[in-house]
Amino acid sequence: MLWKLLTSSMKKMWKDYIVLLFGLTVSIAIFYMFQTLAQNKAFLEANALIGSIVFVFHVGTFILAFVTIFYIFYATSFILSLRQKELGMYMTLGAKKGKVTQMMFFETLLIGFISLVIGLIVGVGLAEVIAGLLMKQLGFNGGGFEAFYSSSLITTVIFYAILFLLTAAVNAVKVASKSVLDLVRASQQADPVVTKGWKIFFGTLFSIILIAIGYYAMINMGTFMQVGVIVAAITVTLGTYFFFMALLPFIVKRLKSIRSLNEKGLNAFTFSQLQFRISQLTKVLGTVTMLIALGLGAMAAGLSFYHNIAIQTSMIYANDVAVYEPTEEQLAEMDSLEFLERNNYSYKVTDEGVYFLKDDLLNNPPLIQKFTGDIDQLTETARVDDPLDQAEYSDTATNEEQMISDDWSTALRNELLATFRIFGDRTLYIVNQEKFGQIESEVASVMVGRVENFLDHEDTLAAIDEHNKEIASGYTGSTPDMIGSKYDNYTSLKALANGTIFMGLFLGIAFLMMMASVLMFKLLSSASADTHRYQMLRKIGVRRSKLSASIYKELFLVFLFPSLLGFVHVIVGMEMFSIILIEPFTKIWIPVTIFLVIYVSYYLLTVQMYKRIVLPKEK
Amino acid sequence: MTKPVVHVDHVEKIFGKKSENSFKALDGVSFDIYPGEFVGIMGPSGAGKTTLLNVVSTLDNATSGKIEIAGKDITMMKQNELADFRSSELGFIFQDFNLLETLTIYENIALPLSLQGVSSRKIKPLVHQVAEKLGIKAILAKYPVAVSGGQKQRAAAARALVHEPAIILADEPTGALDSKNARSLMETLEHLNSHHEVSIMLVTHDPLSASYCERILFIQDGALYKEIHRLDDQAEFHQQILNVLAEFTSLDRS
Numbered sequence: 069m070l071w072k073l074l075t076s077s078m079k080k081m082w083k084d085y086i087v088l089l090f091g092l093t094v095s096i097a098i099f100y101m102f103q104t105l106a107q108n109k110a111f112l113e114a115n116a117l118i119g120s121i122v123f124v125f126h127v128g129t130f131i132l133a134f135v136t137i138f139y140i141f142y143a144t145s146f147i148l149s150l151r152q153k154e155l156g157m158y159m160t161l162g163a164k165k166g167k168v169t170q171m172m173f174f175e176t177l178l179i180g181f182i183s184l185v186i187g188l189i190v191g192v193g194l195a196e197v198i199a200g201l202l203m204k205q206l207g208f209n210g211g212g213f214e215a216f217y218s219s220s221l222i223t224t225v226i227f228y229a230i231l232f233l234l235t236a237a238v239n240a241v242k243v244a245s246k247s248v249l250d251l252v253r254a255s256q257q258a259d260p261v262v263t264k265g266w267k268i269f270f271g272t273l274f275s276i277i278l279i280a281i282g283y284y285a286m287i288n289m290g291t292f293m294q295v296g297v298i299v300a301a302i303t304v305t306l307g308t309y310f311f312f313m314a315l316l317p318f319i320v321k322r323l324k325s326i327r328s329l330n331e332k333g334l335n336a337f338t339f340s341q342l343q344f345r346i347s348q349l350t351k352v353l354g355t356v357t358m359l360i361a362l363g364l365g366a367m368a369a370g371l372s373f374y375h376n377i378a379i380q381t382s383m384i385y386a387n388d389v390a391v392y393e394p395t396e397e398q399l400a401e402m403d404s405l406e407f408l409e410r411n412n413y414s415y416k417v418t419d420e421g422v423y424f425l426k427d428d429l430l431n432n433p434p435l436i437q438k439f440t441g442d443i444d445q446l447t448e449t450a451r452v453d454d455p456l457d458q459a460e461y462s463d464t465a466t467n468e469e470q471m472i473s474d475d476w477s478t479a480l481r482n483e484l485l486a487t488f489r490i491f492g493d494r495t496l497y498i499v500n501q502e503k504f505g506q507i508e509s510e511v512a513s514v515m516v517g518r519v520e521n522f523l524d525h526e527d528t529l530a531a532i533d534e535h536n537k538e539i540a541s542g543y544t545g546s547t548p549d550m551i552g553s554k555y556d557n558y559t560s561l562k563a564l565a566n567g568t569i570f571m572g573l574f575l576g577i578a579f580l581m582m583m584a585s586v587l588m589f590k591l592l593s594s595a596s597a598d599t600h601r602y603q604m605l606r607k608i609g610v611r612r613s614k615l616s617a618s619i620y621k622e623l624f625l626v627f628l629f630p631s632l633l634g635f636v637h638v639i640v641g642m643e644m645f646s647i648i649l650i651e652p653f654t655k656i657w658i659p660v661t662i663f664l665v666i667y668v669s670y671y672l673l674t675v676q677m678y679k680r681i682v683l684p685k686e687k
Numbered sequence: 688m689t690k691p692v693v694h695v696d697h698v699e700k701i702f703g704k705k706s707e708n709s710f711k712a713l714d715g716v717s718f719d720i721y722p723g724e725f726v727g728i729m730g731p732s733g734a735g736k737t738t739l740l741n742v743v744s745t746l747d748n749a750t751s752g753k754i755e756i757a758g759k760d761i762t763m764m765k766q767n768e769l770a771d772f773r774s775s776e777l778g779f780i781f782q783d784f785n786l787l788e789t790l791t792i793y794e795n796i797a798l799p800l801s802l803q804g805v806s807s808r809k810i811k812p813l814v815h816q817v818a819e820k821l822g823i824k825a826i827l828a829k830y831p832v833a834v835s836g837g838q839k840q841r842a843a844a845a846r847a848l849v850h851e852p853a854i855i856l857a858d859e860p861t862g863a864l865d866s867k868n869a870r871s872l873m874e875t876l877e878h879l880n881s882h883h884e885v886s887i888m889l890v891t892h893d894p895l896s897a898s899y900c901e902r903i904l905f906i907q908d909g910a911l912y913k914e915i916h917r918l919d920d921q922a923e924f925h926q927q928i929l930n931v932l933a934e935f936t937s938l939d940r941s
Contacts, residue, residue, distance in 0.1 A: 331797055331807035340789040604785045607746060608846075609774025610802060611767050 074171055077154055083681055084150050084596055089183050090677075091143050091589035095136055095582070096187025096228055101195040102132055102578045103220035104213070105571060111212040115567025128575055132582065135359070137231065139586055144176050144235035146593045148242055151175070159248045173240035180232030188224065192216050202573050206374075206566050268321075271314020278307030289644040297644070304361075304637060309354040316346055316353075316629055334610065338618045341598070342625055345591075352590045353630050356583045360634030360663070363579030365641050367659035370572025372645065375655045377561045378523060383447045385554035386435035388522040390485045391515045391532050392539040398532070402517070405525055409435070410517035413484060416509040417543060421495040422486060425504045426456050434479045434516055452479045461498040472498060484514055489552050490536065492544040522554060529555035573662075580663055584670035587630070591623065591674055595681040602682045615683060620675055627671045635660075690758060691719035692853050692886050693743060698752030700738050700909075712738040713749070714909035720854065720888055725880040727900035728890045729928070731935050735909040737858070740890045744777060744856050745769045757853035774802050778847030778855040782862035784839045786831040792842045793818075793827040799850040817845045820883070821875060837868030841875065848879070854886040861896045873899040894932060898925035905931055 078085060105112070106125040113122065155168050196215035203213075282304035285296040292299070324330050324339045346353065389405070391398060402410070411432040414425040429452075437447040454473040461472045472480070480486045480496055499507075522529060533551050541547040550556050602615055645652040700713035712735045720726050730736050741747035743754060745761050754761050757776050764772060778799075779785070786795050793814060800810045818824045821841045826834050831842070840860055847855050857876070861869035877899045879885045891897050898921050905913040913931055917924040 327807040327811070330794075331801045331805075331810050333801055333804065336790055336794045336798060336801060337787060340787070340794065344789045601787055601789070604787065606770070607744075607773070607781075607785070608779055608799060609770045609772065609777065611770040613767070614802075 071171075073158065074175065077151075078175075081150055084146075084593075085179070087589065087592040087595075087677060087681075088143060088146060088179065089186070091585060091592075092140070092180070092183035093187040093190055094585040094589075095139055095143075096184055096224065097191035097194050098578050098582045098585070099132060099136055099227070100188055100191030100220060100224040101198070102128065102575070103223055104191075104195045104199075104215060104217045105574055107220045107223065108213065108217060112571070114212065115570070125571070125575075128579075131362075132578070133227070135355070135582060135586070136227075139589070140228075140231045141235055141238070143589065143593070144180070144232070144239055145242075147176055147179065148172065148239050150596075152243070152246070155243060156246075156248055156250070165244060169240045169244045172243045173236045176236035176239045177232055180228065180236065184225065184228050184232070187228075188221065191224070198574065198577060199570075202570055206570055268314050268318045271310050272318055275307050275310035275313075275315045278303040278310060282307060283640045286640050287643045289646070300641075300644075305358055308357050308633060308637075309351070311633060312346065312350040312353040312357070312629075317343065320346060334605075334614055334618045337601075337605065338622050341601075341618075341622050345594075345622070345626055348594065349587075349590060349626070352587060353626075356587050357630040357634045357637070359579050359583040360631060360667075361637035361641065363576040363583065364634060364638045364659055364663050365576075366572045366579070367576035367662060368638055368642060368656055369645055369652075370569040370576070371655060371658050372642070372649055372652050373572075374562070374565055374569045376649050376651065377558060377565060379651055381554050381558045381561065382522075383437055384557070385482055386437050386449050387483045387516045387518045388525075388554055389515070389517045389519065389529065389532060390483065390536070390553060392485075392490065392536050393512050394515050394535075398535065399515075401528065402515070405517070405519050405528065407517040407519055410515060412513045412515050414504075414511050414513050415486075416504065416507045416511060417491065417494070418507060418509050419494075421462070421497050422491045423497045423499050423504060423507050423509075424480065424484075424486070426461075426498050426500045429476070429479075429498060430456055434483045435518065436475060436478045436483055438475070438478075452476055456498060459500045460503055463496045472496065483516055485536070485552055486514075487552055489548040489550065490540040490543060494543075522558075526555070529553070530559075573659075576659065577662065577666070580666045584667055587627065588670050588674045588677075591626065592677055592681065595678050599682045603684050606684050612683065616679060619679055619682070623671065623675050623678065627667065627674075631663075631667055689722055691755075692722045692724075692757055693718075693720040693888065694753075694755040695719070695743065696753040696755075698739075698742060698749045698754060700735075700742055700747070701750045712909050713742065715752070716906065716909070716911055717752075718904055718911065718914075720886060722886055723880070723884040725877065725887045725899070725901045726889065727897040727903040728888065728906065729892065729894075729897055729903055729932070730906040730912070732892070734906045736890045736892075736906060738909075739906065740856060740858055740888075743888065744779065745773055774799060775850065776853045778850070778852040780840070780843050780847050780855065780857040780860045782859040784831070784836075784843045784863070786839055786843055786846070788831050790830075791827065792823065792829055792831065792834065792838075795831070795842060796827075796845045796849050799846060803850060813849055814845075817849045820848075820879065821845045835868070836864050837871060840864060840868070840872050844872070844875065844879075848885065854888055857887060857889045857891075859891055859893075860889070861891065861893055866895075869893070869896060894925060894928045897928050898922075903928060903931075905935075907935065 106129050109122055112125060151172065155172065159165065159168055192215050195217075199213055199215060282300040282302075285292050285300040285303070289296050320339060320343045324336075324343065330336050330339060387409075389402075389407075391402070394402070411428075411434065413428045413432075413434075416423045433452045435449055435451055438450045439447050452475045454475050456476070458470055461470050461476070463472050463477065465471045476498065477496075480498075486496055519525060533553055533556055536551045536553070537547050540551065550560065605615060606612070639653075639656075642652045642656070695716060695718050697715045697717050698713055699711065699715060701709050701711050703709040716735075716739060728736050728739060738747070742749045743756070745764070749762055752762070756772075759772070759776075761769065761772060773779075786792075787798070790798070796814045796817065797810050800813060801807075805813075814827070815824065818827055821844055823838055823841045823845060826838055826842075831839055834842070840863075844855075844860070847857075855876075860876075861872060864872060873896050876887060876889075880887055880901075887900075889897070889900060897903055898917075900917065902914065902916050904911060905915075913934075915924075915927055915931065
């Protein structure tokens with residue numbers, strides 16, 4: 069009989085149970101998705117630039133597990149809060165305590181089991197889709213990644229089975245330890261927020277000081293190094309919690325005290341809901357902020373490493389293209405590249421040496437990247453202006469005057485690509501017209517050019533590299549693996565970085581999804597306690613559309629504050645990378661967009677589910 | 688002759704589908720309430736008091752018949768119109784106060800005005816004025832949880848009054864109060880009625896509360912059973928009410 073009562077009232081409260089199931093499912097799916105990567109050691113080691121990547125993922129697993137444990141304990145105690153009044157009633161009617169306790173235990177377990185099954189299915193799908201999308205976007209085909217990974221499956225099942233058993237036991241013990249009266253009287257009373265002035269003042273002060281110290285440490289990472297990282301991690305985290313405990317309630321309070329704003333329409337209600345909500349959610353909001361910062365930071369850092377590759381290669385090469393002995397066809401194709409500058413240089417090749425014509429070099433001196441010695445701008449583009457007064461220069465000359473100068477050497481090797489890859493162990497010469505004419509060999513030429521953005525012409529550049537390799541095999545008898553061109557360098561660096569970035573993004577996305585779902589669940593689980601307020605407002609004549617607008621507004625603000633603060637943390641935090649990255653903020657819009665898409669989806673979903681719970685049904 | 692503020696004309700309310708298990712909660716009820724009247728609705732449990740109040744307060748719609756409030760036919764209105772109508776023409780006082788516990792008493796009272804877009808400059812004097820009338824000026828800054836039941840109900844009454852609705856609908860307003868607070872609240876309502884011409888429709892089962900009314904409509908099985916008027920003496924009226932209620936009890940026994 070009790071079982072029948074139980075299932076029937078579960079049906080009655082299906083809205084609350086859906087929220088619960090949803091929350092658990094998301095948690096399990098994300099945990100599993102993360103594990104598919106974290107446990108695939110072979111994949112991690114084969115595809116990462118960073119040697120300690122396995123360790124990074126262990127830390128990630130730890131953080132995720134930590135968050136999950138709290139999440140699950142909270143979520144399952146939510147079952148209890150839904151049921152205790154009813155259980156108490158059964159007990160007053162004579163149901164035995166043992167029976168009721170047993171019921172609670174199995175109910176928690178049952179819900180855990182259902183969500184585990186759904187969660188794993190969703191998790192496999194999620195891993196498949198996200199990994200597929202990322203790999204496609206990055207042009208990275210990391211072999212060995214499996215969305216359906218049995219060892220992760222087992223870990224997830226064991227982890228959650230233990231968690232659910234534990235929480236089921238906790239719930240049962242809680243029921244057992246309460247008296248009938250406790251249970252019957254249990255109701256969610258919304259205590260109004262009374263914040264003490266001095267608490268707010270000191271909290272706010274602390275919050276600002278701590279965050280300021282953290283930011284200062286991060287901006288001046290070059291001076292503080294490791295100590296700075298530790299100091300920033302501690303102060304920013306603490307400051308964030310203080311922010312939500314003191315500063316934010318203070319801001320909302322100020323907002324409320326603007327009478328013309330507060331007394332407009334439903335604003336008074338919206339703000340007070342917000343105030344009430346924030347006081348309930350301080351810890352969650354703080355945690356969400358920090359994890360947004362971490363997740364977004366991981367993605368932003370990963371991606372800026374990626375985009376820095378192009379910038380890095382541009383720091384070595386002033387020109388984008390060098391074509392040896394271009395064919396008529398290639399020359400025609402070159403026109404489509406819209407060169408900013410292009411020059412041809414004549415040369416002759418013998419068995420011992422490569423001879424570049426001095427007049428060509430002097431008439432159109434090539435651009436090179438010169439090292440400046442300045443930390444902020446390592447190189448600058450400049451034209452070679454070293455004089456070439458002698459009749460002949462070489463890189464093996466014994467007297468100083470006939471040595472090819474550093475800048476000309478850079479020009480020949482980096483811009484004209486005249487290296488061993490093309491010419492083998494031949495000596496490089498720069499000779500005047502007279503000597504050039506005496507060399508018994510065919511005149512050939514190399515075309516060097518500079519385009520607006522070399523990434524716009526990846527296919528052409530790849531074809532040119534292949535062409536140059538063929539020329540090289542003509543000179544040396546073997547085809548080199550690399551030709552040493554700018555594009556060549558770019559692709560090999562990219563291949564190295566891709567795996568790392570893939571993992572960074574994967575990690576970041578998993579964290580963001582987890583965070584947003586924690587916030588969503590927290591909001592929805594308290595929604596049924598708000599129902600009577602909306603019903604009352606409806607009674608005294610508030611249009612449904614206004615109630616709906618109030619929900620949009622309130623939840624928007626709840627979602628906004630952690631994202632804003634988390635975002636600022638990331639922007640300042642990225643300054644840390646300025647000591648290793650050239651432009652840490654390049655294309656920061658990509659992780660920001662990913663973040664916004666995830667976050668906004670959760671916001672809209674939360675609003676819809678919240679509305680379903682609290683708004684009275686319309687006939 | 689002045690027009691009635693509430694005009695109820697042959698109203699029927701049937702719950703359930705027409706063919707099976709249908710239950711007629713209101714069976715052709717008709718009555719008028721004129722401006723400045725203080726009318727009580729009484730009757731045994733299940734007689735249809737709450738249904739009548741819900742229908743008049745536009746929270747539920749009548750199956751047939753016509754209801755006009757302040758000259759407007761509410762039976763033809765759409766959901767949003769009804770919401771606007773409630774917010775401008777009706778004032779509610781409920782048994783369980785229904786104050787928003789997240790708002791201060793001041794904000795609770797100000798809410799109907801804010802909803803109608805009254806500027807905050809005008810709101811303050813209006814709230815203070817009505818709080819003065821109800822003797823709750825001292826607790827305006829407090830939250831509902833920090834004040835007594837009687838004060839809560841006064842705050843609820845202030846909220847019902849502040850936007851000067853056509854009529855106040857009170858549903859067992861003394862139901863959750865002790866006798867001292869109940870009496871004091873009824874005295875206040877009577878005072879509002881006699882000195883400020885506020886029209887009130889009160890649903891109650893408490894004879895003492897009802898004895899503050901000028902006129903009482905008794906309903907039984909969804910239809911009007913009897914109507915009594917207060918002449919002068921409240922104690923006498925109280926007795927009269929008890930007599931009518933006794934008739935119900937004897938009806939039940941027979």
